[in-house]
Amino acid sequence: xxxxxxxxxxxxxxxxxxxxxxxxxxxxxxALDGVDLVMREGEFVALVGKSGSGKTxxxxxxxxxxxxxxxxxxxxxxxxxxxxxxxxxxxKRVWKNVSLGRxxxxxxxxxxxAALGTVGLSHRSSAWPATLSGGEAQRVAxxxxxxxxxxxxxxxxxxxxxxxxxxxxxxxxxSDLVEDxxxxxxxxxxxxxxxxxxxxxxxxxxxxxxxxxxAISEPRPRSLGGAHFDGLxxxxxxxxxxxx
Amino acid sequence: xxxxxxxxxxxxxxxQRATGLHLVTPKVRRHSTRPRSVTLGIRAAVLLVLFGAxxxxxxxxxxxxxxxxxxxxxxxxxxxxxxxxxxxxxxxSMSRAAKGFAIGTSVGLVxxxxxxxxxxxxxxxxxxxQILRTVPLAAMLSLFIIWFGLGDLxxxxxxALFCVFPVYINTTSALRNVDRKMVESARSFGLRGPRLLGxxxxxxxxxxxxxxxxxxxSLSVLALVIxxxxxxxxxxxxxxxxxxxxxxxxxxxxxVVLYGTFGLLVDLFFRFIEHVALPWRRGVSVR
Numbered sequence: 001x002x003x004x005x006x007x008x009x010x011x012x013x014x015x016x017x018x019x020x021x022x023x024x025x026x027x028x029x030x031a032l033d034g035v036d037l038v039m040r041e042g043e044f045v046a047l048v049g050k051s052g053s054g055k056t057x058x059x060x061x062x063x064x065x066x067x068x069x070x071x072x073x074x075x076x077x078x079x080x081x082x083x084x085x086x087x088x089x090x091x092k093r094v095w096k097n098v099s100l101g102r103x104x105x106x107x108x109x110x111x112x113x114a115a116l117g118t119v120g121l122s123h124r125s126s127a128w129p130a131t132l133s134g135g136e137a138q139r140v141a142x143x144x145x146x147x148x149x150x151x152x153x154x155x156x157x158x159x160x161x162x163x164x165x166x167x168x169x170x171x172x173x174x175s176d177l178v179e180d181x182x183x184x185x186x187x188x189x190x191x192x193x194x195x196x197x198x199x200x201x202x203x204x205x206x207x208x209x210x211x212x213x214x215a216i217s218e219p220r221p222r223s224l225g226g227a228h229f230d231g232l233x234x235x236x237x238x239x240x241x242x243x244x
Numbered sequence: 245x246x247x248x249x250x251x252x253x254x255x256x257x258x259x260q261r262a263t264g265l266h267l268v269t270p271k272v273r274r275h276s277t278r279p280r281s282v283t284l285g286i287r288a289a290v291l292l293v294l295f296g297a298x299x300x301x302x303x304x305x306x307x308x309x310x311x312x313x314x315x316x317x318x319x320x321x322x323x324x325x326x327x328x329x330x331x332x333x334x335x336x337s338m339s340r341a342a343k344g345f346a347i348g349t350s351v352g353l354v355x356x357x358x359x360x361x362x363x364x365x366x367x368x369x370x371x372x373x374q375i376l377r378t379v380p381l382a383a384m385l386s387l388f389i390i391w392f393g394l395g396d397l398x399x400x401x402x403x404a405l406f407c408v409f410p411v412y413i414n415t416t417s418a419l420r421n422v423d424r425k426m427v428e429s430a431r432s433f434g435l436r437g438p439r440l441l442g443x444x445x446x447x448x449x450x451x452x453x454x455x456x457x458x459x460x461x462s463l464s465v466l467a468l469v470i471x472x473x474x475x476x477x478x479x480x481x482x483x484x485x486x487x488x489x490x491x492x493x494x495x496x497x498x499x500v501v502l503y504g505t506f507g508l509l510v511d512l513f514f515r516f517i518e519h520v521a522l523p524w525r526r527g528v529s530v531r
Contacts, residue, residue, distance in 0.1 A: 014265045041265065064270025074267035151265055 013040040016152055016184035017062065022071035024057055024208075031057040032068070033208035041151065042182035044220075046189055046199035050240060054208040055188040056156055062186060063154050076151035076184075080144075082158040086137035088129035088144075095125040098144045115147035116140070118177060135166035139173070146181060153178070155187040159194070171197055175220045192236045196229055197222055204239050212239050312494045317501060320494045328483060328495075334502065337468050337479040340396065344403025344471070345464040349457060352408040356415025356456075361445070366416070377409045382470045389474055399471035406467035410459035418452025419445060451525065454518055461510040465503060 017039035024032040031054045039045055047055045060066040061073065063081045088097045098112035116122050119139040129137060138158060145153060155174070159167045175198055178185050189195055195202045196216065204212035214232060224233070237244055295314070302313040312320070324330040355373065358365035381402060392398035422445050430444040446453075472481030480499050487495035518525075 015267070016265055018267065064272055067272035067274065073269050075270060076265050077268050 018074040020072040039184045046195035049205035053205040079152035080150040086141040115143040153183040153185045341464040348404035348407025352411025356412040360416040360419030394475040402471040403467040407460035411456040414456030418449035
C-alpha cells in the first residue's frame with residue numbers, strides 16, 4: 001500500500017498544471033468563468049458537474065484542443081487524452097494505433113506491446129479495431145495514452161459507454177496504472193462514486209466556476225463503504241442537486 | 245489579447261520555477277471561421293492574378309496566332325457569334341451534354357447501387373464494367389457511326405459512356421463504405437428496402453456519390469469534343485475541332501475559355517448541391 005498523499009508529500013511534488021483565471025465563451029454562452037486550478041505530479045483530480053457545467057471544455061483547454069478566451073495556462077508538453085469514445089483509427093491494427101506517430105520499427109512495436117500488456121491486451125495486438133469490444137477498444141485508447149509517458153493524463157468520461165462490470169475493471173486498472181506511472185491525472189466524470197473511488201481531490205464545476213473542492217486522503221485502491229464516503233457522496237450529490 | 249492575459253503572475257511564475265517539469269502554454273489549432281466573403285475574395289483574387297499573368301505573357305508574345313490577348317479573344321467572340329452562330333452551337337452542345345450526363349449518371353447510379361449493395365450484384369456487374377471502363381472510346385467513333393448512324397444518338401451514347409464510370413465507381417465504393425453499425429441499428433428499428441436506402445444508406449454515401457457526379461459533370465463537356473467529331477457540323481466541340489484543323493487558334497482559345505467558364509459553373513453548382521445536401525458534414529470534416 002502506498003503512503004497516503006499527506007500535505008508534506010504534496011508540497012514536494014512538482015507542479016504539473018497551472019490554470020489562472022481561465023475564461024471560455026461559446027457565442028453568448030459562458031462555459032468557463034475564471035477557473036483557477038493547480039495540479040501536482042501524481043495527483044489524481046476528478047472534475048464533476050452536471051451536463052454543460054464546463055467540465056469537458058476545461059479538459060479540452062488543458063489538452064490544447066481549445067483555446068481559452070482569457071487566462072494563463074501552463075501544462076506539460078507530454079499530455080495525452082482518452083476520450084469518451086476510443087477514437088482508434090480503423091485502418092490501423094491495434095499496436096499501430098498505440099504506436100501512432102512513434103515510428104514503425106521493432107522498438108516502437110515493443111513499446112506498444114508493453115503498453116498493451118499493462119492493459120491486459122497483448123493477445124489483441126494484431127487485431128483490427130473494429131473487431132474489439134467496447135471495453136477492449138477503450139483499453140487500447142488508454143494504452144495509446146500511456147505509451148507516451150504523459151506528465152498529464154486527461155480522461156474525458158472514459159468509462160461512460162462501458163458496461164458496469166467492464167467499468168469496475170477499468171476503474172481498477174486506471175487506479176493501478178496511475179499509481180505506477182504517476183502522471184498528473186484529470187478525469188472528467190458525472191459519476192460521483194467513480195470520483196470518490198479514484199481521485200485525491202474532487203472538484204465540482206457549476207456554471208463554469210469551481211464550486212466545491214473535496215480532498216480525499218484514503219489510499220487507493222478503495223472500496224466505497226462506511227460513513228465517511230457516504231457523507232461525501234451525499235454532500236457531492238447534494239451540490240449537484242440530487243437528494244439521496 | 246491584453247498584456248495582462250499573457251503575463252504570468254508572480255505567484256504562477258514562482259510555482260513554475262519550483263516545478264521540475266517544463267510547462268508550456270499549448271498552441272491551439274484554430275478552426276477556420278473566415279466569413280464566406282473572404283473565401284470568395286481569395287478565389288476571385290487567384291483567378292484575377294492568373295488572368296493578369298496570362299495577359300502579360302500574351303502581350304510579350306505579341307502573336308495572335310500563338311497566344312491571343314484577352315482583348316483579341318474577347319473581340320473574336322463577336323465574330324464567332326455573328327459568323328458561326330456560337331450561341332446556337334453552345335446551346336446544342338449543352339443540351340447534348342445534359343442529356344448524355346442524365347443517361348450516363350442514371351446508368352452509373354443504378355449499376356453502382358446494385359454492385360455496391362449486393363454481393364451478387366457486384367459479381368455480375370463489376371467485371372464487365374471494369375473491362376468497359378478501359379475501352380478507348382475515342383478510337384471507336386467509326387463503329388459508333390456504323391451502329392447508330394450520324395444523328396444525335398451516337399453522340400449522346402458516347403457522352404453517356406464517359407459519365408457512367410466515374411459515377412459507377414464512386415457510388416459503389418461510397419455504398420460499400422457506409423458504416424455497417426448504422427445500417428444495423430436502422431434495421432433494428434424496422435427499416436427495410438427503399439426506406440433503409442433512402443433514409444440511411446444514401447445520405448451516408450452521398451459525399452462519394454457527389455464526387456462521381458462532379459467528375460461526370462466535367463467529363464460530359466469534355467466528351468463533346470469526341471462525340472461531335474461525328475458528322476461535325478454543330479456544337480462547340482465540332483467548332484473546336486474544325487478551328488484546330490484550319491489553324492484558327494483565336495477560335496480555339498475562345499472555345500477553351502468557354503469550356504473553362506463552364507467548368508467553373510459546374511463546380512459551383514455541385515458545391516451548392518453539397519452545401520444543401522450535406523449540412524451535417526460541416527461539423528465533421530477536417531476543415
